[in-house]
Amino acid sequence: MRVLVVEDDARIASDLGAALESAGFRVESCADGEAAWFLGDTEDYDLVVLDLGLPRLDGLTILKRWRGNGREMPVLVLTARGAWTERVEGIDAGADDYLPKPFRMEELVARARALVRRAAGRGSALQEAGDLVIDTNRMSVSLRGVPVSVTALEYRLLSYLMLHRARIIPPVELLEHLYGDDDARETNALEAVITRLRRKLGPGVLGTRRGFGYHLEPLEPGE
Amino acid sequence: MRVLVVEDDARIASDLGAALESAGFRVESCADGEAAWFLGDTEDYDLVVLDLGLPRLDGLTILKRWRGNGREMPVLVLTARGAWTERVEGIDAGADDYLPKPFRMEELVARARALVRRAAGRGSALQEAGDLVIDTNRMSVSLRGVPVSVTALEYRLLSYLMLHRARIIPPVELLEHLYGDDDARETNALEAVITRLRRKLGPGVLGTRRGFGYHLEPLEPGE
DNA sequence: CGGCGGCTGTCAGGCCGCTGTCAGGTCCGT
């Protein structure tokens, strides 16, 4: 996690840096507006902490330029106490969160963490198990990087197995999930789906434990 | 048991909260999508009850983001009556169960309990006795760290002995547990299973007390 | 509207591992 701290007050900057570092961030600092703009525009940060009162180039302007250039990293804006207009402007400029000064370091760290995590949810939401990767946003599946086309039903099955990949899933539970109607199916619809999926995914992905249920293959503790 | 209720209709939310609380849950409510997403992403709940129609941020989107971020708590989705597509989408997004509105509170509570129970087996659910370890998630057995492949019946036998490892289990009780039918079996099916298990586990694991029953080996109270 | 193709449940057939049964053999308690 790489974070850029833009703050001209040396004492605050050093406090911020210390707090964020002890929270596990890799911190880079910058006191000058022009330099900050350049860094944020060219480097990749997971988070920027941006003070608005800066020499040479206003914080809001920097933020607007970044956004205008398509830079989408989360930005946490520090505003002076009660400067309400600044807050509104900050939002308009594309800030993701703001914190009025003075603030407690714990709160800043908490918000920083939340922002980073939230930003993670923006990209493609990937879940993986072994060679299999499913993208829950695009509802797509790929195996060893190669996309595999699956039907809606097959996708549901895979995504459920993926979500509960730590367990063995008994057939009843899968049936309940795929079809909802809890009237006991006496058919082998499930087996059919499994077979068709296996044909697409090849061996070594969908595992069966006779008498127990199904699971995604990399299930560590042996056989 | 901590549960998050995400529901914008105040009346329904309060009914839900009351029902779940009287069922022994600790309830937190949230009517706003953005806030719900944040809570579910940063707090740890044992269950989330999620209504799909929300202001600011759609329930399905929230769910997908949670899953994409690796949040795996059980989620019970509330859908509008007859909105079948919603149900399917909910499953696709990673819901563990869903309930069409309107519903009876008893049913919701029942399903909530079931979900929590199911998810309870998620942490390292290891039970051990002596050198023997049973993983109830993976339904696997290992001896001195070495995985042993057992059949469904053998597994049930072992897990029953494990559960009651403090005492000696008479054969009738085991038969009853394994086969249900209480008509006294005059066969030696049980002995056969025991023998096969002993072959896999080696000596010193399954003990016999002639005339009393079976037990797992390290039986504390004086030999 | 009618044909077409993809999706999916059903059916029949088959494989093979699991499991009860049987026929002994062994061990323990009395």
Added chain:
DNA sequence: ACGGACCTGACAGCGGCCTGACAGCCGCCG
């Protein structure tokens, strides 16, 4: 030493599971 409780290996039937084929359903498109 005897009887019964228990063990064990062999074996055959069953049932869980797999698979290919087929048909109904539905959306798509001309």
